[in-house]
Amino acid sequence: MKHLSFVSAAALALVANTAFAETEITWWHAMGGKLGDTVNQIAADFNASQDEYTITPVFKGSYEETLTAGIAAFRAGEQPNIMQVFDAGAATVIGAKGATVPVQDLLEANGVEFDINDYISGVRYFYADADGKMIGMPFNSSSPIMYFNVDALAAAGVEAPKTWEEFETVTAPALVAAGYIPLAESHSPWIFVENFMSRHNLPFATNDNGYTSVDTQILVNSDELKMHWTNVKEWLDEGYFGWYGASWDDNQAPFEECKVALWMGSSGSFGGLMQKDLPFEFSATYLPYWESITTEPTQTFIGGASLFAMAGQSDEENAATAAFFDYLTSPEVQYMWHRETGYVPITTAAYEMAKADGHYDRFPAAEVGIQQLSLASGENTKGYRMGFYVQIRDVMNREFGRILTGETSVDDAFATIESEANELLSRFAMTQG
Amino acid sequence: MKRAGFSTRWLPILLLLPQLSIILIFFYWPAAHAVKSSFYLQDPFGFGETFVGMKNYTSLLNSSAYLRSAQFTVVFTLLVTILSLSLALLLAVKADKVIKGAKAYRTLLMWVYAVAPPVAGVIGLVLFDQTWGPLKDFFGLFGWDFRLGVNYFDTAFAMVVVSVWKQLPVNFIFFLSGLQSIPKSVREAALIDNRSASGRFWDVTFPLLAPTAFFLLIINITYALFDTFGIIDTVVKGEPSNNPMTLVYRVYVDGFRGNDLGGSSAQSVVLMVLVLALTVFQFRMVERRIHYT
Numbered sequence: 001m002k003h004l005s006f007v008s009a010a011a012l013a014l015v016a017n018t019a020f021a022e023t024e025i026t027w028w029h030a031m032g033g034k035l036g037d038t039v040n041q042i043a044a045d046f047n048a049s050q051d052e053y054t055i056t057p058v059f060k061g062s063y064e065e066t067l068t069a070g071i072a073a074f075r076a077g078e079q080p081n082i083m084q085v086f087d088a089g090a091a092t093v094i095g096a097k098g099a100t101v102p103v104q105d106l107l108e109a110n111g112v113e114f115d116i117n118d119y120i121s122g123v124r125y126f127y128a129d130a131d132g133k134m135i136g137m138p139f140n141s142s143s144p145i146m147y148f149n150v151d152a153l154a155a156a157g158v159e160a161p162k163t164w165e166e167f168e169t170v171t172a173p174a175l176v177a178a179g180y181i182p183l184a185e186s187h188s189p190w191i192f193v194e195n196f197m198s199r200h201n202l203p204f205a206t207n208d209n210g211y212t213s214v215d216t217q218i219l220v221n222s223d224e225l226k227m228h229w230t231n232v233k234e235w236l237d238e239g240y241f242g243w244y245g246a247s248w249d250d251n252q253a254p255f256e257e258c259k260v261a262l263w264m265g266s267s268g269s270f271g272g273l274m275q276k277d278l279p280f281e282f283s284a285t286y287l288p289y290w291e292s293i294t295t296e297p298t299q300t301f302i303g304g305a306s307l308f309a310m311a312g313q314s315d316e317e318n319a320a321t322a323a324f325f326d327y328l329t330s331p332e333v334q335y336m337w338h339r340e341t342g343y344v345p346i347t348t349a350a351y352e353m354a355k356a357d358g359h360y361d362r363f364p365a366a367e368v369g370i371q372q373l374s375l376a377s378g379e380n381t382k383g384y385r386m387g388f389y390v391q392i393r394d395v396m397n398r399e400f401g402r403i404l405t406g407e408t409s410v411d412d413a414f415a416t417i418e419s420e421a422n423e424l425l426s427r428f429a430m431t432q433g
Numbered sequence: 434m435k436r437a438g439f440s441t442r443w444l445p446i447l448l449l450l451p452q453l454s455i456i457l458i459f460f461y462w463p464a465a466h467a468v469k470s471s472f473y474l475q476d477p478f479g480f481g482e483t484f485v486g487m488k489n490y491t492s493l494l495n496s497s498a499y500l501r502s503a504q505f506t507v508v509f510t511l512l513v514t515i516l517s518l519s520l521a522l523l524l525a526v527k528a529d530k531v532i533k534g535a536k537a538y539r540t541l542l543m544w545v546y547a548v549a550p551p552v553a554g555v556i557g558l559v560l561f562d563q564t565w566g567p568l569k570d571f572f573g574l575f576g577w578d579f580r581l582g583v584n585y586f587d588t589a590f591a592m593v594v595v596s597v598w599k600q601l602p603v604n605f606i607f608f609l610s611g612l613q614s615i616p617k618s619v620r621e622a623a624l625i626d627n628r629s630a631s632g633r634f635w636d637v638t639f640p641l642l643a644p645t646a647f648f649l650l651i652i653n654i655t656y657a658l659f660d661t662f663g664i665i666d667t668v669v670k671g672e673p674s675n676n677p678m679t680l681v682y683r684v685y686v687d688g689f690r691g692n693d694l695g696g697s698s699a700q701s702v703v704l705m706v707l708v709l710a711l712t713v714f715q716f717r718m719v720e721r722r723i724h725y726t
Binding site for chain 2: 062064067068071074075089092093095096097098099243244245247248249250253254388390391394395397398399400402404405407420423427430431432433
């Protein structure tokens with residue numbers, strides 16, 4: 001007994017000793033469920049791969065909760081080393097210069113080789129500043145894609161539609177005849193506004209989509225968007241489109257239950273769908289586009305979130321953060337993350353590795369997101385930067401809900417979105433003063 | 434007669450100090466801070482800010498969405514308060530008359546009290562779910578295509594039902610104990626004077642219950658305004674969208690989700706003033722009509 005306690009005391013001393021020698025950093029993230037398991041795996045692998053640094057991932061709830069927790073912690077001087085911030089929060093965190101260390105500076109200062117051209121083109125500039133310097137490290141990058149029930153399309157004798165015209169005239173009527181609700185989607189502002197803009201290379205906001213200045217005006221009250229939403233409402237009335245509220249899962253469920261044949265979700269939904277062992281074969285393809293708007297559709301924006309190195313940390317801890325980012329962007333780790341979750345690999349090297357490994361021969365749907373992000377780019381496709389964007393999305397969701405339940409007209413709804421969003425943008429501009 | 438009191442002036446102050454400092458630190462200080470930030474628009478990280486005067490307040494008044502929430506809050510509070518008070522009173526009056534199995538009956542009515550608001554919200558979600566909820570199927574029998582989270586009215590309906598259900602036990606317990614504290618002699622005297630049960634209730638029992646009812650009225654209004662937050666958050670699944678929202682939930686949505694510190698501070702100041710006005714009204718207007726025995 002005495003012997004045993006001596007051994008455990010020695011072991012404890014050893015643990016304490018190594019913990020003392022290693023630089024410890026923390027990483028606040030919003031990845032729950034299976035995604036969280038994969039995050040923990042990456043952290044554990046990093047800790048095992050070397051003995052200078054220890055990273056501790058902490059799950060802080062939803063994207064919004066993580067950002068708010070990070071802000072509160074920063075104001076109290078207790079910020080983590082790494083914070084995950086989602087696309088809609090990008091303007092807030094990037095606008096607060098001094099809250100974060102630009103990831104490009106951090107890597108270069110710590111001797112990590114950095115070339116923005118190593119990153120795939122759709123990912124490169126979303127979290128960059130107007131000069132193209134990368135501020136946040138893209139981490140879980142996704143893009144909306146269209147999943148389809150292969151059996152349902154076969155039963156209806158149609159293919160997944162490439163254009164909305166094809167959907168309206170060919171795909172939807174055939175699917176209705178085969179007993180399906182043709183279409184659903186899980187995030188209207190993201191899929192039917194933001195990526196609608198980038199897919200058709202339409203300007204989303206003034207000032208180069210908001211990148212060059214904060215006195216930005218949103219450009220949603222456009223003929224193209226109103227035309228699209230007029231059609232969406234008609235599709236809903238004709239039974240071509242199903243809408244189950246603003247909750248992501250409520251719109252995904254009917255697809256999993258074989259009621260809806262085409263579902264637009266995130267490329268990052270792939271891992272979850274695979275895990276569910278659905279009773280039908282599914283695959284995915286690009287978001288459709290309107291031939292009446294463009295004949296040369298472009299790439300989509302990345303969604304998901306990126307990792308920011310918080311300011312106010314010691315040089316040793318920043319070195320640890322840089323080392324972790326270096327590890328995280330290595331092709332092996334990126335490929336593992338991509339394979340487990342369905343989020344896109346952010347570097348070309350990781351994409352090549354996934355290809356060489358035959359991942360896409362086994363799961364063709366896993367490649368759709370990255371292919372769509374690598375389509376031709378345009379002047380409006382690198383992303384957008386708007387403050388109080390969480391509220392702007394709330395306004396859109398509210399007005400879209402009102403359009404779809406018949407409480408308002410498309411024209412009124414878009415006029416409201418435009419005026420409320422511009423009010424929010426001008427308020428945000430004042431917070432930066 | 435000897436007057437009871439403290440021998441020194443400092444002892445009572447010393448004894449009050451812990452309570453006062455708690456109020457000061459946890460109420461007055463944050464409240465003053467909220468008033469101050471309501472005049473600014475501030476970068477959430479604290480780097481930049483602009484003094485905007487009353488702009489945060491005027492933009493609230495000009496926002497149709499905010500006014501819609503205010504309107505919903507009034508209707509919601511009235512419905513939840515009236516329904517949960519009247520149903521609880523009915524149940525308490527009936528439970529008071531039960532002789533056999535009274536304990537089991539009362540326990541059954543009380544145990545919902547132990548359910549936390551978010552859990553009540555989840556139970557509501559399960560019952561009202563738009564694809565497999567049993568209540569949705571039940572409404573379907575009457576031709577009501579109930580869709581939680583899609584239709585404004587349906588979501589509001591579910592919020593009211595869950596909130597009332599959650600609050601019933603508290604009201605029930607208070608009403609029941611109120612009823613049982615009415616002296617038997619009073620009831621027997623009433624029985625001789627008036628043979629109609631409902632007449633006896635309104636002429637004798639209800640006035641004697643009034644202090645309890647007044648206390649519950651305040652508790653219920655506060656509950657409907659503030660404590661239903663957990664239920665609402667669960668029912669809208671974190672996506673307010675076109676669902677109804679109470680003013681308190683909106684403070685959270687704009688402040689905590691959206692990081693608009695100035696705007697949400699202005700909203701909380703408005704709420705503070707409302708609650709203050711409501712409290713003054715209740716004590717000035719309603720309490721005067723109540724006779725404590």
